[in-house]
Amino acid sequence: AQTVTQSQPEMSVQEAETVTLSCTYDTSESDYYLFWYKQPPSRQMILVIRQEAYKQQNATENRFSVNFQKAAKSFSLKISDSQLGDAAMYFCAYRSADKLIFGTGTRLQVFP
Amino acid sequence: GAGVSQSPRYKVAKRGQDVALRCDPISGHVSLFWYQQALGQGPEFLTYFQNEAQLDKSGLPSDRFFAERPEGSVSTLKIQRTQQEDSAVYLCASSFLAGEWETQYFGPGTRLLVL
Numbered sequence: 001a002q003t004v005t006q007s008q009p010e011m012s013v014q015e016a017e018t019v020t021l022s023c024t025y026d027t028s029e030s031d032y033y034l035f036w037y038k039q040p041p042s043r044q045m046i047l048v049i050r051q052e053a054y055k056q057q058n059a060t061e062n063r064f065s066v067n068f069q070k071a072a073k074s075f076s077l078k079i080s081d082s083q084l085g086d087a088a089m090y091f092c093a094y095r096s097a098d099k100l101i102f103g104t105g106t107r108l109q110v111f112p
Numbered sequence: 113g114a115g116v117s118q119s120p121r122y123k124v125a126k127r128g129q130d131v132a133l134r135c136d137p138i139s140g141h142v143s144l145f146w147y148q149q150a151l152g153q154g155p156e157f158l159t160y161f162q163n164e165a166q167l168d169k170s171g172l173p174s175d176r177f178f179a180e181r182p183e184g185s186v187s188t189l190k191i192q193r194t195q196q197e198d199s200a201v202y203l204c205a206s207s208f209l210a211g212e213w214e215t216q217y218f219g220p221g222t223r224l225l226v227l
Contacts, residue, residue: 004154033212044115045155045203045218052213091154095212098168099145102154 002027002096006103013082014111020067021077021106023092029053033095034068034075039105040088048090051075084110114138116219118204124225125194133189133222137206144187145216146179147203155203161187162210194226 003026013019025034036048051059051068059066067076079086087110093100117136125131137144143162147155148171157171163184172179176195181187191198201221207214
């Protein structure tokens with residue numbers, strides 16, 4: 001069975017700085033999809049970025065980018081030029097057939 | 113356009129009561145998912161519908177949990193004889209198509225507290 005591990009329960013960053021959130025996963029599949037979701041306090045979970053495993057190029061969405069290391073089964077999220085609105089819980093997720101398998105999340109605090 | 117909506121947003125139930133949680137997906141979305149999110153944890157998959165067909169219910173924790181989507185749009189998650197361990201946020205998500213690449217759009221969740 002696939003598992004997703006986020007080893008950083010909390011992270012903090014200064015506004016305008018860069019922060020990296022870690023995620024590792026375990027799978028025996030060769031083709032799959034990985035996602036980062038953001039869950040602001042008392043608000044809906046929204047997709048931040050996604051990566052197809054067969055693509056070697058790392059995905060980028062504006063200030064958000066990933067470092068996908070397939071052999072190491074690592075999928076970290078880098079947030080550049082952090083903003084106060086980036087403060088939220090961030091969940092790494094693996095898509096297995098019908099379902100998303102989530103990690104336990106990393107709470108990101110952004111300080112002015 | 114409207115996103116995924118869920119009702120009620122909060123529900124307090126006495127142990128042993130039955131509850132029904134409703135999900136209105138984005139109009140036209142084929143796929144619908146239910147997840148359970150315990151405090152301090154990531155969401156855990158409960159069940160999946162493609163249109164009105166329940167294709168996967170492997171995550172339902174017991175036979176007290178039942179979900180339906182009779183007309184392929186609105187879905188209801190029913191929990192019978194609620195227990196304290198059922199206390200959690202129940203999230204609904206929908207996606208336009210059925211592919212693994214598809215973005216899942218989440219609702220705000222229903223926070224269930226069983227006393």
